[in-house]
Amino acid sequence: MECARLNRYGVLAVTGTDARDFLHAQLTNDIANLPADRAALAGWCTAKGRLLASMLVIPSPDGFLLQLARDLAPTIAKRLAMFVFRSKVKISDESATLTQAGIWEIDWPIPDVDWKDGAVTVRVGERRFLKIGKGLAESCAQSEEAWTLQEIRAGRPLISAATQDQFVPQMVNFEALGAINFQKGCYPGQEIVARAQYRGQVKRRMTRVELPKGVELKAGAEFQGGVIVDSAAGEALAVLPV
Numbered sequence: 001m002e003c004a005r006l007n008r009y010g011v012l013a014v015t016g017t018d019a020r021d022f023l024h025a026q027l028t029n030d031i032a033n034l035p036a037d038r039a040a041l042a043g044w045c046t047a048k049g050r051l052l053a054s055m056l057v058i059p060s061p062d063g064f065l066l067q068l069a070r071d072l073a074p075t076i077a078k079r080l081a082m083f084v085f086r087s088k089v090k091i092s093d094e095s096a097t098l099t100q101a102g103i104w105e106i107d108w109p110i111p112d113v114d115w116k117d118g119a120v121t122v123r124v125g126e127r128r129f130l131k132i133g134k135g136l137a138e139s140c141a142q143s144e145e146a147w148t149l150q151e152i153r154a155g156r157p158l159i160s161a162a163t164q165d166q167f168v169p170q171m172v173n174f175e176a177l178g179a180i181n182f183q184k185g186c187y188p189g190q191e192i193v194a195r196a197q198y199r200g201q202v203k204r205r206m207t208r209v210e211l212p213k214g215v216e217l218k219a220g221a222e223f224q225g226g227v228i229v230d231s232a233a234g235e236a237l238a239v240l241p242v
Contacts, residue, residue, distance in 0.1 A: 001106040003140035004147040010073025010095035015063035018087040030181040037111040039122050041179035049168045049192030054159040069160040070095055099136045102147035104128040125154050148232035157229045157237055162220030170202045171239050206239045
């Protein structure tokens with residue numbers, strides 16, 4: 001088993017009796033029918049269909065947890081709250097109170113979302129899990145970069161402050177990752193996202209690349225006519241012209 005403490009992710013808690021309907025109306029994926037034992041990738045877009053954040057939506061006993069880039073968590077929490085209106089929804093930034101760990105190279109016979117003693121374990125890939133809770137006891141010897149490399153090799157993008165408002169979801173392969181539901185109702189940017197899908201208007205796509213030796217490029221950097229989405233240990237996800 002390999003384990004790394006994760007600091008680049010934040011967590012928002014969305015609670016209240018209207019939490020499910022609220023998130024369903026805001027995010028690219030079908031949250032209305034998300035089972036309690038499943039997590040889902042989703043995006044939150046501008047009215048122009050550009051991603052403000054990528055999120056892992058995790059059902060919780062009193063609502064949902066949203067894992068997203070930590071540098072976006074405070075502003076996304078405030079911006080989401082602007083759309084609550086009269087809904088019975090509370091949004092709080094729990095990034096500082098919840099500890100996160102990435103665990104891989106292990107087989108756990110548990111549901112995809114497993115809550116126990118106030119902590120949740122989430123399956124995010126084959127033999128790969130997240131654990132989120134207060135004061136996690138796991139002993140982690142690996143660096144966070146090692147987990148980031150696992151995410152890059154799995155093709156899972158993390159939208160951060162450096163890449164916010166740059167990509168429609170298909171540019172980072174969200175439809176291939178099951179992070180867009182094209183049958184659900186409206187959400188911010190839905191018409192543009194649907195048009196990009198059905199009219200073939202996506203001219204840039206995310207791919208995994210190897211960086212030149214000795215070159216370190218962070219998210220948001222230009223690369224071969226495109227943009228780096230994420231990078232670690234000489235590998236990167238980059239949105240490049242098709």
